[in-house]
Each structure stands twice: as structure tokens, then as C-alpha cells.
Amino acid sequence: xxxxxxxxxxxxxAGGSLRLSCTTSGRTFSTYGMGWFRQTPxxxxxxxxxxxxxxGSTSYADSVKGRxxxxxxxxxxxxxxxxxxxxxxxxxxYYCAAAYSGTYSQAELYESWGQGTQVxxxx
Numbered sequence: 158x159x160x161x162x163x164x165x166x167x168x169x170x171a172g173g174s175l176r177l178s179c180t181t182s183g184r185t186f187s188t189y190g191m192g193w194f195r196q197t198p199x200x201x202x203x204x205x206x207x208x209x210x211x212x213g214s215t216s217y218a219d220s221v222k223g224r225x226x227x228x229x230x231x232x233x234x235x236x237x238x239x240x241x242x243x244x245x246x247x248x249x250x251y252y253c254a255a256a257y258s259g260t261y262s263q264a265e266l267y268e269s270w271g272q273g274t275q276v277x278x279x280x
Contacts, residue, residue, distance in 0.1 A: 158269040159183040159255050166251060166274030169243055173278070177238040179253030179271055187211075187231040190260035192267055193238045195249035195276075202252065206238060207260040216262065221247075243278045250275050 165177040177193070192207040206227040207216045215227050224243075229236040236253060251274050254267035261267065 159185065159189065161253050161255060161269055161271035163251065163253050163271040163274040166276045168277045168279065171243060171245055171278055171280050173243050174239070174241045175243065175276060177240065177251055177253075177274060177276075178235055179237075180233070180235045181255070182234065184234075186234040189255040189257055189269075191227075191229060191236040192254045192256065192260060192262075193227060193236075193251060194254060194264055195247075195251045196273075197249045202264045203249075204262040204264070205251070207262065208236065209260050214260075216260065218262075240276070243276075245278045245280045248276060248278050 159181045161181050163179045193205040194202045195205050196202045204218050208227045208229050212229045224241050226239040253271045255269040256267045
């Protein structure tokens, strides 16, 4: 497992942008597939996006496709989620996750999680 720390959340108006970051101090970051999930009270954790170890392949939930972009910098041990054209329904706690075996849309297949960062989009 790796220790993950998210940052970059906050309050933004609808139509605005935020960039989330997730870093780890481990030296094995490049061996992990990374994912972003989000969760609102009373709901299950929802897949947002994932990126392979090399960054060569990405995947997005339909609800964010065309608005969000995932990327990673293995030299900085960091994965990013650029969120544009934000909507009130994007309001949630956003979590990054790491999976040694690959990238997935199922939360249960990730073995390491950050503490989450709150994103609030006002209308």
C-alpha cells in the first residue's frame, strides 16, 4: 500500500475550474494504476476517472467526459484531476486511489486511498 494525500478542493461557482492533486512519498508510484472517485452523503463511492501506470491510457465516467482530465507526473509522484465546466452535481468529496494490479472503475479493486478533499460547486 501507499500513502496518498489529496489537495486542491474548495468552493467554486458553476462553470468554474479546479485542479485536484494527489501525491505520495513512496518511490513506487509509477507501479500503481491510479483512480479518482467521489462520494456524496448517503451514496456509494462513484468512479470518476483512472489512468494507467505510464499515463498512456485514461478512462472517464460519462458524467465527466469532456470536462475532466486526469494526468500524472511519475517524477513528482503525483496524479492530477483537472476539472472544468464544473456543475453543482459535481459537489462531493473526491478521493484518489491506487491499485498495484492495474486500473479499474470498481472502488473495491483499489487497495490504497487518500483522505479525500471536498469540492463544492455553487449554482
